[in-house]
Structures are given as structure tokens and as C-alpha cells.
Amino acid sequence: MQAKVVIVGSLNMDLVTRAPRLPRGGETLAGHSFVTVPGGKGANQAVAAARLGASVAMIGCVGDDAYGDQLRAALVAEGIDCTAVTAVPGESSGVALIVVDDNSQNAIVIVAGGNGHVSAEVVDRFDTLLSQAEVIICQLEIPMATVGHVLKRGRELGKIVILNPAPASEPLPADWYALIDYLIPNESEASLLTGLPVDSxxxxxSAATALLASGASKVIITLGPQGSLLATSSRSQHFAAPKVQALDTTAAGDTFVGGFAAALAEGKSESEAIQFGQIAAALSVTRAGAQPSIPTFDEVQGFKP
Structure with a gap:
């Protein structure tokens, strides 16, 4: 049987433009191109987990608009169970406005839309999905109260609980840490959560040590081209990233999280799951877009540095 991963999180339509550089305040730049691409951290992680070998279900909300139909259809096309992806009457779907510069760095503005309606009551209607899961994943593009509710329910059910604290804008509630098996921030998120600089x-x-002291069980800090760091109460291990030529870093972190979760749910060790997720993320940055950039299981297995 395939592994079971349930993602509770966001679905956004990404409106992506490429430009020579990121604009300054008040500045208008001429861009190179524009596309609309299904995205959202929750949906990206769901697609990643599905393409990378897991059986996946998504819990979330979209608007009752054309974007909502497209977002749901994109997940269904990946074989993802979308019975818990519901349309909110009178609401727009979430969108992300993304500018990618010629150095492959991006700046993103999100509008929650339907994602703001993912409540504890919505999640509870689909508690059977959580009960059937092996791994439960959350991010921070839905209401914080709902995330806390899912983390608590995941712990009650004895599931592997992953929190990707993105986008981070404030410290996490202190009582969340004990509910999380794997806390997976990137450099800027780890810095915001700890108040420490994270650039190596x-x-x-040092940041991982601070997060462990706050009550985190295990921390994985993703470091882009520098790889990732796993820290637990008993060890700290650095994993070097595969060398690739980056085109677009959009969804690299989501690809790592989905790949890591899929590998864990299949019974791989932490080290194996991290390395699998890193290869998947490395492949994703060689391609443009969010979900279109996410590789398949076979591509990861066939990767040669």
C-alpha cells in the first residue's frame, strides 16, 4: 500500500512575472513574462508528496470562482483526494503575486481569500482523513488557530506531525512545540522564530539549538544551496545540497517538505528522507513555476549529481 499523507493548508493561484530585478518602492519595471500557475504552500506540498510516491489527501478551502475550480482540478489531476477541498460562497480564491528576478530570487505577496475560511470546524468535518493519515503537514497560510487545532489533533491521534512555519511573521505559540515532530523552517523563518541570524x-x-530549547522535538532548517541541518536533542547533522543550476526557487521548500514527508511515510530513515527531499528540491529549482517545477519519484531516483 502507498503511504498516506494529509496536508491541511492553503491553495493559491500564483500570478508570476519575471523581471530583471525586484522593484523598489514606487518603481515600475518592465517584466519579461507573465503566467498563472496553481500554487499555495499547502497545495504545493500535496503535489510534491503525491508525485514523490505518497497517497495524499488535502484539506482546504477555495473561492467560488474560476481560480477555485482550476486549483481543485490541478490537485485531482495529480491523484490527490480532494473531498475535503471546499468552495466558500461569495469568496475569492487565494492568490499569490510573485516577482522572480534574473538571479532567481523572488518576492511574494499573498491574499488569503478562501484560505482564511479553513477553520477548526472545517477540519473536524474531515477528521476521518486525519485518522487515516500516517503524516500530517501544516503551514501558516491558513488561520493560526486552525493550525494549532490540527497540531493538537495530530498529536492526539499519534501521527507524525510536520509544521513548515511559512510564511513566518511572529514567534510560534509556546505550546505548539510539544505537538510537532518535525519543525521545518528555512533560514529567514528560523531567524524570525529565534531572533538569531541564520546565514550559514x-x-x-545555533538557531536549531534555541528551537530545541523552546520544546521542539526535531528541527530541520533548510539552507538553500547550503543544504539542510537536522537537529535533535542528541545530535546535529548537516546534509550538503546537490549541485544544480538554479532557474527559479519558487516552491523549493515545499518540494522538500513534501518529499521528506513522502519518504518518511514510506518508512525511510530521517537521513534517507532528508536526502530524498533535497534531491527533489534541487530538481525543482532548475525549472520555472511552483507546481510545474516539482519532480516525480522516478526523476529523483534517477538523479545523478
Whole structure:
């Protein structure tokens, strides 16, 4: 049987333009191109987990608009169970406005839309999905109260609970840490959560130590081209990233989280799951877009540095 991963989170339509550089305040730039691409951290992670070998279900909300229909259809096309993806009457779907510069860095503005309606009551209607899960994943593009509710329910059910604290804008509630099996921030998120600079493996180790002291069980800080750092109460281990030529870093972190979760749910070790997720993320940055950039299981298995 395939592994079971349930994602509770966001679905956005990404409105992506490429430009020579990111605009300054009040500045108008001429862009190179524009596309609309299904995205949202929750949906991206669902697609990643599905393409990378897991059986996946998504819990979330879209608007009753054309974007909502397209977002749901994109997940269904990946074989993802969308019975718990519901349309909110009179609401727009979530959107992300993304600018990608010629150095493959991006700036993103999100509008919650339907994602703001993912409540504890919505989640509870689909508690059977959580009960059937092996791994439950949350991010921070839905209401914080709902995320806390899902983390608590995941712990009650004895599931592997992953929180990707993105986008991070404030410290996490102190009582969340004990509910999370794997806390997976990137450099900027780890810095915001700890108040420490994170720009190297050494500084990431210091931030991870602080997060462990806050009550986190296990921390994985993703470091882009520098790889990732796993920290637990008993060890700290750096994993070097595969070398690739980056085109677009959009959804790289989501690809890592989905790949890591899929591998864990299949019974892989932490180290194996991290390496699998890193290869998937490395492949994703060689392609443009969010969900279109996410590789398949066979592509990851066939990757040669």
C-alpha cells in the first residue's frame, strides 16, 4: 500500500512575472513574462508528496470562482483526494503575486481569500482523513488557530506531525512545540522564530539549538544551496545540497517538505528522507513555476549529481 499523507493548508493561484530585478518602492519595471500557475504552500506540498510516491489527501478551502475550480482540478489531476477541498460562497480564491528576478530570487505577496475560511470546524468535518493519515503537514497560510487545532489533533491521534512555519511573521505559540515532530523552517523563518541570524550551517545550528530549547522535538532548517541541518536533542547533522543550476526557487521548500514527508511515510530513515527531499528540491529549482517545477519519484531516483 502507498503511504498516506494529509496536508491541511492553503491553495493559491500564483500570478508570476519575471523581471530583471525586484522593484523598489514606487518603481515600475518592465517584466519579461507573465503566467498563472496553481500554487499555495499547502497545495504545493500535496503535489510534491503525491508525485514523490505518497497517497495524499488535502484539506482546504477555495473561492467560488474560476481560480477555485482550476486549483481543485490541478490537485485531482495529480491523484490527490480532494473531498475535503471546499468552495466558500461569495469568496475569492487565494492568490499569490510573485516577482522572480534574473538571479532567481523572488518576492511574494499573498491574499488569503478562501484560505482564511479553513477553520477548526472545517477540519473536524474531515477528521476521518486525519485518522487515516500516517503524516500530517501544516503551514501558516491558513488561520493560526486552525493550525494549532490540527497540531493538537495530530498529536492526539499519534501521527507524525510536520509544521513548515511559512510564511513566518511572529514567534510560534509556546505550546505548539510539544505537538510537532518535525519543525521545518528555512533560514529567514528560523531567524524570525529565534531572533538569531541564520546565514550559514554554524548559525543554523545555533538557531536549531534555541528551537530545541523552546520544546521542539526535531528541527530541520533548510539552507538553500547550503543544504539542510537536522537537529535533535542528541545530535546535529548537516546534509550538503546537490549541485544544480538554479532557474527559479519558487516552491523549493515545499518540494522538500513534501518529499521528506513522502519518504518518511514510506518508512525511510530521517537521513534517507532528508536526502530524498533535497534531491527533489534541487530538481525543482532548475525549472520555472511552483507546481510545474516539482519532480516525480522516478526523476529523483534517477538523479545523478
Amino acid at each position: 550551517v554554524a548559525t543554523a545550528d
